[in-house]
Amino acid sequence: MxxxxxxxxxxxxxxxxxxxxxxxxxxxxxxxxxxxxxxxxxxxxxxxxxxxxxxxxxxxxxxxxxxKFKMPKTYLVQVEGEPDDTALSALRRGVSLKDGLTRPAQAKPIASPDLWPRDPPVRFRKTVPDSWIELTIQEGKNRQVRRMTAAIGYPTLRLIRWSVGPxxxxxxxxxxxxxxxxx
The missing domain is CATH 3.30.70.580 (Pseudouridine synthase I, catalytic domain, N-terminal subdomain)
Incomplete structure (x- = not known):
């Protein structure tokens, strides 16, 4: 054991x-x-x-x-802006990054999760909305989730890995x- x-x-x-x-x-x-x-x-x-x-x-x-074991990793991602279905579909197909195409991800919008406060807090801008997505990937390129959301035009503000496998x-x-x- x-x-x-x-x-x-x-x-x-x-x-x-x-x-x-x-x-x-x-x-x-x-x-x-x-x-x-x-x-x-x-x-x-x-x-x-x-x-x-x-x-x-x-x-x-x-x-x-x-x-190689393709263990899924699920992240709660606060992004700048509100990704539309076109942006989320791009994540689901795979996003082209400098080091290659990512594997298809599971991506969906979610309500703001009930989480602990971050120290320091995320900076908020009155003129730019933010939103949350749940993103599940099965690979682990360097800073992959942040680069994926930036590639679709929605930079990551806060990134929380919620699960790995079970x-x-x-x-x-x-x-x-x-x-x-x-x-």
């Missing part, structure tokens, strides 16, 4: 345990996770929030992080983690 940690990573936290490169240390996983010998299964950018999985099981880590943030408060056994 392997152990898996579901961590609700706050904005501004690095997806690693140390920050050796920066002379003024930034928040890292070691500020939140006290379990020894666990490592992230995949990454989540410093300016993204949400589900980060950690495990000590190398096979499980590879199954979660390796794109695991979700449903019961994990921001900045907290829970440990589960997986077969």
């Amino acid at each position: 392997s152990k898996l940690i579901l961590f609700n990573k706050p904005y501004g936290v690095l997806s690693q345990f140390t920050d050796r490169k920066n002379p003024s240390p930034r928040a890292t996983l070691s500020d939140y996770i006290t379990v020894p010998n666990v490592y992230p299964a995949g990454r989540l950018d410093r300016d993204s929030e949400g589900l980060l999985l950690l495990t000590s099981d190398g096979r499980l880590q590879a199954r979660i992080a390796d794109p 695991w979700t943030l449903k019961e994990v408060p921001q900045g907290q983690w829970s440990e589960i056994d997986v077969g």
